Amino acid sequence: MTAGTSIGTVRCPFCQHPDSRVVDSRATDDGTAIRRRRQCPECGRRFSTAETASLTVLKRSGVLEPFSRAKVVAGVRKACQGRPVSEDQLALLAQQVEESVRAAGRAEVDAHDVGVTVLTPLRALDEVAYLRYASVYQAFESLDDFERAIARLRSEDAAPAAGRADQREATAAE
Numbered sequence: 001m002t003a004g005t006s007i008g009t010v011r012c013p014f015c016q017h018p019d020s021r022v023v024d025s026r027a028t029d030d031g032t033a034i035r036r037r038r039q040c041p042e043c044g045r046r047f048s049t050a051e052t053a054s055l056t057v058l059k060r061s062g063v064l065e066p067f068s069r070a071k072v073v074a075g076v077r078k079a080c081q082g083r084p085v086s087e088d089q090l091a092l093l094a095q096q097v098e099e100s101v102r103a104a105g106r107a108e109v110d111a112h113d114v115g116v117t118v119l120t121p122l123r124a125l126d127e128v129a130y131l132r133y134a135s136v137y138q139a140f141e142s143l144d145d146f147e148r149a150i151a152r153l154r155s156e157d158a159a160p161a162a163g164r165a166d167q168r169e170a171t172a173a174e
């Protein structure tokens with residue numbers, strides 16, 4: 001696994017050598033931390049660390065900033081204006097988004113990918129808010145884009161298990 005510079009140096013607890021080599025890493029079950037098995041290149045001894053995984057978001061402007069659930073909530077809240085969506089539901093959605101993004105195991109993600117990750121849980125929460133949000137993150141350019149998205153919502157709602165036979169144009173965009 002190559003997480004590059006996001007892995008800090010960790011001093012060997014046995015001989016105090018200033019750095020150690022990562023021999024194994026895996027995310028904890030909830031995805032918020034990484035457990036690493038390390039080996040000291042100096043004395044050869046092994047030890048474990050549990051490190052809170054840093055997650056950085058690369059914005060379109062090129063700026064890097066730490067992942068923030070509050071920012072996810074702020075973006076989704078705008079799309080939910082006037083909709084029956086509670087603050088608790090927004091908080092839960094942001095948590096789901098963070099877990100999905102972290103599950104991918106990368107230390108840095110595109111802001112656009114975070115936006116796309118929002119779509120699935122938001123759709124389950126409120127379809128109008130979903131369409132508003134999708135229009136931004138999937139860059140809808142015309143009414144046709146809305147029509148296609150609505151048609152897709154309708155066909156999947158009406159016949160979730162009916163296969164894709166009657167989705168003639170929905171698939172064209174994918």
Ligand SMILES: [Zn+2]
Pocket residue numbers: 012013014015016017040041042043044045
């Ligand atoms: Zn050592």
